[in-house]
Amino acid sequence: MMRALAIGGFLTALLLFAAVEWAARREGSRIPSLADMCAFVMRYEVGPVPVGRIGLFGFWWWLGWHFLAR
Template structure:
């Protein structure tokens, strides 16, 4: 395995650990940190006129994620 692949894998692990840490911090009693579900809910409600921009953005994100990690 090349050093570049190891570095990228390490960065993904660090990102997952940070997401988990924020989620755990958001679930503490009296926390002001929003959970990932709360953030997704706010994004999904975002509209510009009749166009649901937040839903389109979330769909695009999931499509990109699936394309890069599941289509190989």
């Protein structure tokens, strides 16, 4: 039961992500695409410190540690 619920949740999230990305890539759309959001995060700085890059690196580190380390 819980496995089916988890799989359904992930599939729903994937479909919503695809729908938003599709809407973002339509002509004249004001919704930013994933590439636009990633570019904004990578450029974000507070003074000389690249906070966006540090945050993205930390997120990838956490994701790898959380799901891949055993």
